[in-house]
Amino acid sequence: MVKKYVFLLLFVCLQNGTIFSGGSLSSGKQESVSKPVNVEKKHLFSRGSGYWTDPADESTTGWFSQLTSPASQRxxxxxxxxxVAEFWCAISNVGFLYVGYKHRSPELMAAGLxxxxxxxxPKQWLLSVDKAGVLFVLSKVLREYKVFKDNPKLLAPVGLAGLIxxxxxxxxxxxGYxxxxxxxxxxxxxxADVVLTAAKR
Incomplete structure (x- = not known):
């Protein structure tokens, strides 16, 4: 199962011809930005301009226009x-979409999307929607509590996921990684795939 995710991620990366290029996975340390950004705290990640946002938007405070906070930037x-503001973080959601489709789980599909x-x-309100999606997934896992009762060994990967x-x-x-x-x-x-598979047995 791990191989499926790895091959799928590598396939998408190679199709775009950008693996380990400007958006390197290894580090996201500060790089130069196209326009100066007046902020009080130095960002570990650059917040350059793109189709959806511009450094000038840093001063906006409206609910739908406020940018993702530096603390949540990855x-x-x-x-x-x-x-795509955060390309690698965005495409890595293929796992959620695949598992959601495989198990016909609207919670996982919604969380992945x-x-x-x-x-x-990178808008703060979309980040709030993202966090709501996480809660949907947690509700799905909690509803399968009997799986953990019957398979206590599954608690180990849950702990590992929490540590990650x-x-x-x-x-x-x-x-800045x-x-x-x-x-x-x-x-x-x-x-999620392991838990939902165990729940079907």
């Missing part, structure tokens, strides 16, 4: 495509 914006949109269009999520938050906010968030997306999708 990648240099528009380094791979001018239409919400995350895809929030990483593509915490590591992602730390490395992104303090070191993108890869952990991609790993988080794929590992969470894999965990």
């Amino acid at each position: 990648e240099n914006w528009y380094k791979v495509s001018p239409y 919400a995350s895809l949109l929030s990483h593509s269009i 999520n915490l590591t992602d938050a730390y490395l992104a906010r303090n070191k 993108t890869l952990p968030h991609v790993v988080w997306h794929l590992s969470a999708a894999l965990l």
